[in-house]
Amino acid sequence: MSRFLICFLFLLLSSVSAAGRFLRLAKPDPSAAAATARWLSSQNSWGVLSTISSDLGGSPFGNVVSYSDGLPGDGRGIPYFYLTALDPTARDALRDERSSFTLSEFPLATCGDIDPENPTCSKLTLSGKLKLLEFNTTEGEFAKKALFTKHPEMEGWPKNHKFRIFKLNIEHIFLIDWFGGPKPISISEYLESATNRVSVF
């Protein structure tokens, strides 16, 4: 039996590693739309940030980015990013702040055999304005800690790339977590949704 226990622990640790090094919270019931949206924000470690491309004449441009909405187990729902203007996404945002940030439940490995496009495998798109944050502010310090804790290697990224912190000011929330179309969630419902705060270290 001890070998099975070792096997089980190995599987558990593999699962934790795949999600971004931190233990995961249980998925809320699909009827709890705001909680589900917050769960997706807090449990993922990366997503696709879409901007209006200045290089491509105003076409949409989605880019894979890491993010954090807070310390592990204490997500606040607002995604923060660590971007360099060497990359088109930051350059685009500095010209046109309109952007969206898209997350899927699929990489959290809780969709089972359900197809990633199936509405019960939840998906979240937060739309709004991508804003540059100053480092030496209360929110800038919070964001830096949130990012560097979930993405430890960021702290060592090249200084001459001039990475800056960006924040998505959310203006619209699109969540699909069940059949029947997107769930209506207001910004305040999303931001004020109770988070299941736990110690995960």
Place this chain on the structure above:
Amino acid sequence: MSRFLICFLFLLLSSVSAAGRFLRLAKPDPSAAAATARWLSSQNSWGVLSTISSDLGGSPFGNVVSYSDGLPGDGRGIPYFYLTALDPTARDALRDERSSFTLSEFPLATCGDIDPENPTCSKLTLSGKLKLLEFNTTEGEFAKKALFTKHPEMEGWPKNHKFRIFKLNIEHIFLIDWFGGPKPISISEYLESATNRVSVF
């Protein structure tokens, strides 16, 4: 020892399942940019499709979608989608075809402990025009088979949702697979890149 073997096989099958039910090909060398881009297209099963949102006044809107670029082991590089106009992405594309499709290496579990935003964890954005395909054409039949083989449940999705096949006509390729910025890849280099065709069933 047999218990360890069972454990190993279970882990192997878990890994295969996470990638979308099919065995994976080895990642090309980062110096082979077009092959790496094709590898990302053929090995992923879902990504984020970004359009110009008509609901949100022209803001970019990224949506999680499933796709296929061909039968398993025989990807052709062009992503096909199965979308309903009940969803904003298809509605947007029917008004403004400009779109981008974004894939990450991270869900393929080949990035190891590297952060999803690290340039060595490769990322691909295909930009172009999202076109509606007719079912009863040679390409429409190819696309349907490619989609339904990689995403078997699609065939049973509700008829009254009027799912249609869309194709991304690629006009620009953005690939990051190493340090030093995006790799220049032409459309023909991408489409003509040798694929490692193998039988994976």
